[in-house]
Amino acid sequence: MSVGYDHVDLIAMKKYGVRLGHTSNISSEVIAETTIGLLIATARRFFEANHALITGEWKDSDIFWMCGRSIRNSIVGIIGCGNIGISIAKKLNSFNISQLLYTSRGEKPEVTIDELVEQSDFIIVSVALNEDTKYIINRKRIAKMKSHAVLVNIGRGELIDQDALIEALRENRIGGVGLDVMTPEPLPLDNPLIKMTNVVLLPHIGSSSIETRTEMAVVTAKNIIAVLDNSAMTKEVQL
Numbered sequence: 001m002s003v004g005y006d007h008v009d010l011i012a013m014k015k016y017g018v019r020l021g022h023t024s025n026i027s028s029e030v031i032a033e034t035t036i037g038l039l040i041a042t043a044r045r046f047f048e049a050n051h052a053l054i055t056g057e058w059k060d061s062d063i064f065w066m067c068g069r070s071i072r073n074s075i076v077g078i079i080g081c082g083n084i085g086i087s088i089a090k091k092l093n094s095f096n097i098s099q100l101l102y103t104s105r106g107e108k109p110e111v112t113i114d115e116l117v118e119q120s121d122f123i124i125v126s127v128a129l130n131e132d133t134k135y136i137i138n139r140k141r142i143a144k145m146k147s148h149a150v151l152v153n154i155g156r157g158e159l160i161d162q163d164a165l166i167e168a169l170r171e172n173r174i175g176g177v178g179l180d181v182m183t184p185e186p187l188p189l190d191n192p193l194i195k196m197t198n199v200v201l202l203p204h205i206g207s208s209s210i211e212t213r214t215e216m217a218v219v220t221a222k223n224i225i226a227v228l229d230n231s232a233m234t235k236e237v238q239l
């Protein structure tokens, strides 16, 4: 019951003739909603601000206190323009950004990934994990990011070299990070990301709306029935 199937051994499935169903495209819209929420929460420091409020550190004397960065007039780069990436781009369209950069497997992208990470104020990773995309955000690419860049990952933890990311955050070489996915999951409570103020972490809840999870469950049940009936699944992975 997921869109991604990077956790499944496809070679073994094929070898033993086991069919694989998934829930592709059902959750794209709601994951895009999560992405926009995470982007704004990270860029505008919602959790840090909330923490300040509840611990009595609210200062209203300093006009720049708790200032984050606006999405308006910014350059946003989306790595991976599949169903989720396109849905994110459509939602961003109403934010009056100055430029949208993207890279994708299908259509010829206008920029390379290196150019995208170098030029973007906000970088969104929404690509599927496979051998080609593992560590697509590597140490070298993190080093190219703007010092105020905000990185959001809603794909899979292993798309990012997390150790290199932690180093960059520690040294304030990037602005902030919003992660709905990380390595490992659940993240151990002693992981350095947990204590960082410029990091917003969500426990992989990208598709967790009641409506979407219900729809995913129904498709999964239909997929199982289709296998038992030896008929076509609603969503089947071609092995």
Ligand SMILES: O=CC(=O)O
Pocket: 001, 002, 003, 004, 005, 027, 206, 207
């Ligand atoms: O991560 C969620 C999914 O693959 O459905």
